[in-house]
Amino acid sequence: MRNAVLSRKMTLLVLQDANHAVKQIQVSKPLVIAVPLAALLSISGLIVSLQAYSGHTVASLEQELQSNNMQLQAVVTDKDEAIKRLQAQIVTLSAESKSMKDKVQKVSEMEKELQQIISKFGTGKAFSASSIPGDSSHIGGEFIAVHNVDTASRLAYDTQDDFAEMSELINAMLSRVPAMMDQAEHLHQSLSGTPSLWPTLSRSITSNFGYRSDPFTGKSAFHAGVDISGEIGDPVYSAGAGTVLQAEHSPARGNFIIIQHPNGLQTWYMHLSRISVSVNDEVTKGEVIGRLGSTGRSTGPHLHFQVLKQNKPIDPLPYLTQGQ
Ligand SMILES: [Zn+2]
Structure with a gap:
């Protein structure tokens, strides 16, 4: 019965215009069903494959975007950590500069005491500390106005000032110390009780x-x-x-x-x-x-x-x- 239905032929009439005769084409019924079905199936397949392709493309784009985003986050995290590290270093450096400044000032005070000792026991030729260029009482250093900056920046500026001040102190001491050493040596010699100095001008x-x-x-x-x-x-x-x-x-x-x-x-x-x-x-x-x-x-x-x-x-x- 089923085979009988499938094997039945269908007649297709092809009408052109008035000058041409009508053509009759005998086709089997299953073919009439199979052709549009095949066309439909292939169109559906195309649609499905297009969807699959676009889905794949979107997924790979999303993956790429996510990867880029993660890299960016990693860079930002690195920078944050670097900034934190630098801030910590500034705090440490600032503390060290304060301690060093105290020490330099102590040395400077000791130098003044030494100068007083030389002046007290010297032969009256001793110079006063204030007469020497670069005297530590004339300490200045550039004034740097600080507005609207965070603590680390302020500390950095302060530290820079501290170092400039220390540098001036050290330079001033370096300019005075050679003359003081000469004086101290002279003083040491003049206080020596050994009678070894030639007692007059002539050597004859x-x-x-x-x-x-x-x-x-x-x-x-x-x-x-x-x-x-x-x-x-x-x-x-x-x-x-x-x-x-x-x-x-x-x-x-x-x-x-x-x-x-x-x-x-x-x-x-x-x-x-x-x-x-x-x-x-x-x-x-x-x-x-x-x-x-x-x-x-x-x-x-x-x-x-x-x-x-x-x-x-x-x-x-x-x-x-x-x-x-
Ligand atoms: Zn004599």
């Missing part, structure tokens, strides 16, 4: 320590010091720091000075034309104590210089040639 020794022929009698006699020739009025310096023990006149020594040094040493200066110190005066090494002359038992202008150790005359030259 006319008579050595020891036995010699006496210039007045011609007889052999002990010479307890050295005779240094010179001009009347040449300065006579204290060979070391000490206290004036005697400053007077005697027929043999003429005008003479005895200075007591530490460690039981004494220096004697004879035949002076002038005495510039008094008994009990404290003298520094190199201080002018009198003037060269030819007073007392002398044949011409010279300084008789002698050194006593535990009240016994010793050769002064080993002391003087220490070169200090």
